Amino acid sequence: MRVLIVEDETLLAQSLQTLLQRKGFEVEVAYDGNTGADYADTGIYDLLILDVMMPGLNGYELARHVRERHSAVPILMLTAKSDLPDRIEGLNAGADYYLTKPFDIVELLACIRALLRRQGGQVDQLRFGDVSLDLAGGKLCCGEKSVRLSAKEFDVMRLLMQSGGSNIPKEVILTHVWGFESNAVENNVEVYVGFLRKKLKSLGSRVSIAAVRRMGYHLEEAAS
CATH class of the missing domain: 1.10.10.10 (Winged helix-like DNA-binding domain superfamily/Winged helix DNA-binding domain)
Structure with a gap:
């Protein structure tokens, strides 16, 4: 399974990459929204993990960009913005789940497994x-x-x-x-x-x- 992480905090992005690789995923990282959009447009990923606040396109804009291309790839948003209006904006932009920082690794992995199960036969x-x-x-x-x-x-x-x-x-x-x-x-x-x-x-x-x-x-x- 291929995962794309779009996160401008280098240490967090690389830590997530290492964690998911140890769980058997193929993981790539982009550090800004514009590069993330270029990667996502290839259509080769089984899951996108997006930060909200980052250079170029922010997470909401990137999620909308993906959905405008009629892609149904699962999107998990990771962000420090935990207010209800922020979560609603993320879900309205096309995210499937909204996880706030700091998050528990066990919860993150459970979210990823749940989102991938929703793909059904595509897996x-x-x-x-x-x-x-x-x-x-x-x-x-x-x-x-x-x-x-x-x-x-x-x-x-x-x-x-x-x-x-x-x-x-x-x-x-x-x-x-x-x-x-x-x-x-x-x-x-x-x-x-x-x-x-x-x-x-x-x-x-x-x-x-x-x-x-x-x-x-x-x-x-x-x-x-």
């Missing part, structure tokens, strides 16, 4: 067009046919399906699948996209991986 399966990605079995399925994916193929396909047809830059795929410190280059992304295209074709799917020059990849579905 076990992703769908786009006539294909589904079995998150537990690592298989790509279309109708009665299925094909098992390698670890890297699975990670690339998951990103593409989570984006819901939005374009994902090559560098974003490279970072999320191979990691910041990897020696992999953009050609690695091209190779695995090629593998996935062949597997989609072997399944007889109407879904294809489209490339936009200098911008990356996204999924498309041909008319039936």
